[in-house]
Amino acid sequence: MTTTTQPTTTTTAALLDSLAAAIEANDASTIAAHYAPGATLSLLDRDHPPADPAILAGTDEIDAYFRDICGRNLGHRVADRVAAPDRIAFTQHCRYPNGQRVVCIAVARVKEGLIVDQTAVQVWDA
Template structure:
């Protein structure tokens, strides 16, 4: 009887390192070549989300997001079979915060489709 090889596992450690060190290249390595990423927020609402396709477009978005002067923290991560969910908190130097909740489908240990819903502070943060 031949043992079947398990599919590659998603690397949650690399996800944490990429997010918390604002390393867009490390994060991009977690996406499949044909991945799709959707972002929903106040400006890109559910009926018209921001949608980017493929590693080039996703890489450009990640470069923009993680190139900003913000701190990023992976608050929670859940991995089960071919599904991933994680919660990321971000903070700008002026105190404004962003909370991002993401769910993703996986194939061969890489993200193939992701939807992220983000909420931004809308009032001046208390100092």
């Protein structure tokens, strides 16, 4: 008899807590480690509208993106965390040293303990 382990809110909540800690620590490698090898990250912002989002595919592109973000001397705070058995969501509040703020709202699908698909919407101060 084979037993299949179903994802639970507890396991996705632990994933979200770990991801949030890595984001707040500006730890690009650890952030990227939360993504499955074939994951996609779709970014929507002032430069990438819904008709033409930036789509990062695979851990190499996702890792490079987070290395860039974490190298910008931003302060990060993760809030509004929500975990379901196969999804996570959160807000990310960032501040540049000059005071400019960025807010990101992210929703992700999780499979086998890793993010497989994420959509993030980002807005900046004018």
